[in-house]
Structures are given as C-alpha cells and as structure tokens.
Amino acid sequence: MKVQKQTRSPRRQVDGVLLLDKHAGLTSNAALQTARRLLNAAKAGHTGTLDPMATGLLPLTFGEATKFSQMLLDADKEYEATVQLGVETDTGDAEGAVVATTRLPAAISREAILSVLPSFTGEIEQIPPIYSALKRAGKPLYEYARAGIEVEIEPRRITIHALELLDWNGSAFRIRVACSKGTYIRTLGMDLGRALGCGAHLSALRRTRIGPFNVTDAVSVAVLEATEPAQRDRFVASADTLVRHLAAVELGESDAGALMQGRVIRVDPAICGLVRVYEAANSRFLGLAQCMDGRLAAKRLVATTGSVQPE
Structure with missing residues (x-):
C-alpha cells in the first residue's frame, strides 16, 4: 500500500x-x-x-x-511579581535549586516591607543574575553558571519608576513594578528579601505592560x-x-516613490527627528525616516505592507 x-x-x-x-x-x-x-x-x-x-x-x-x-x-515595562521570603535559589525564581533558607524574622510585617521599597525606587544599580542571557567574552552568563565557573558581573544602572505593594500573606508578598529596560525582576526580588533579612525568590511573575x-x-x-x-x-x-508614538508625515506619490528609492526629500523645516512616513493617496505605511533642516531621508523602510490609517 x-x-x-x-x-x-x-x-x-x-x-x-x-x-x-x-x-x-x-x-x-x-x-x-x-x-x-x-x-x-x-x-x-x-x-x-x-x-x-x-x-x-x-x-x-x-x-x-x-x-x-x-x-x-x-521600552519601559511593567510586571506583577510574587516574592516568596525565606528561600533563595540559584536562578532567583521557583525553577532554580535552593541555595539558602532562612527563618523569617518576627519583625517582618506589611510596614517593614513598605519601609524598604523606597530604597529600590528611582535610579539604582543592579547586578544581573548569573542565570541570564547577558554575554561575557562572547558567551551567555548562564553557560558559566552551568559549568560552575564564577565570573564577576558588573552592576548596571536601571530605573524603577514605581514599586507598589499589592498583597502580603505573612510569608510572601506581591508587588507591581514599573521599570526601565534591562531590569531583572528576579534580582529585585532577591534584593528585597535580603533587605528584609531573610532572602527571597520569585514564585510568580506576570508582565502586564510594554511601552503603550x-x-x-x-x-x-x-x-x-x-x-x-x-x-x-x-x-x-x-x-x-510599534511606531505609533512617532509623528506622522504624509507624502505625495512622487515623493513617496523617491524616498523608497533612497533619495532625500524636501519637507517642511518644522518637521524634525525620527518620523513614520505614509503615502497620502492610500495611507500606505512606508517606514521610518529621519528629518533635519527640511530634508527627509529614509531610515528603515518596509518592502510590503497592508493599508493603514495614520494618526
């Protein structure tokens, strides 16, 4: 058959x-x-x-x-995270191996948690976790971690725009974090636990927003x-x-064709910076262009796209 x-x-x-x-x-x-x-x-x-x-x-x-x-x-991002106190893991989350356990101090309370949050708000330095895709000498850090090789990791400047306590049950708390790119919520959870004197790891993490x-x-x-x-x-x-936050420029058919061929277009000198560009007749998105001193030059163009309506 x-x-x-x-x-x-x-x-x-x-x-x-x-x-x-x-x-x-x-x-x-x-x-x-x-x-x-x-x-x-x-x-x-x-x-x-x-x-x-x-x-x-x-x-x-x-x-x-x-x-x-x-x-x-x-873009900036926003998360909701559950921080489990008393246990640290090698990855900083529930999927890692336990590396330390600590009895919860009697002084830990809702008020104690609220008291440490301000020190982690604003522009701070954070050391990325060893179990991450950041590279050192061309290799991801997690490869060193899996091989048992210790490497020095430089701290990075990040910004925590907002840090809000949502819930507290006596051994774990839930927070909302609004932060800049490059922020590791796993590291933030561990650092919060250490500030409270007992260590911690993330038992849950949900990303709720990226940019708009x-x-x-x-x-x-x-x-x-x-x-x-x-x-x-x-x-x-x-x-x-993805680029709706940029100003929109509409071009006639002739100028649109010229821009797509890589030529510089004359536009209103009041337009400046990175803009999204459309062909006016059919609202066709052409891509991004850089404008300076009345000259519009292609930055990143699309090859094919559907018809969209510029804002």
Missing part, C-alpha cells in the same frame, strides 16, 4: 504585530513558533523574551514589522488555536503599530 505524503502549504507573508498572553511553562521561542505555525507566517520574531515560568505580555512581530522590534526592546501595550489587549495561544484559521489575522495589528 502506497502511503501518500502530506504536503505543507507554503508559508505566507504576514506583516504585523500579535500581542500574545504567554502561559507558564512555555518558552518565548516555543510561543513564537506556535503563533507562527497558527498564522502560517513566513517570517517572525519577538521583542524581548519572558522566562518559561513567567506569564503575560509577549509581543510577536511578523514580516516587515520585525524591522521595528527594537522599539519595544527599549497592555496584556488586557493580548490573546492567548488557546484562543488563537480555537479560532478558525481564516479568522486568525484579526488578532494581528498593522506593522506601524
């Missing part, structure tokens, strides 16, 4: 952004590949990872939108899977979604 070989339909061009609400236990890459398969997209990327234990907002980019991923990598995007607008893998394939594109926002 001859077995018929199944043929996979060719990947299609999908240009846009999908806000995914990642569930626990899923790596960011696995989430990306699942979404890519469900959308049958040719090209995909993400705008910063979440640890497998963590849940929440994971923006995924497809096609031409991948060119603007850096916008979210540099909120997890309330995100879709889960389960919902994406339950949606008819022909309807899944409705969850994908246009490629210019």
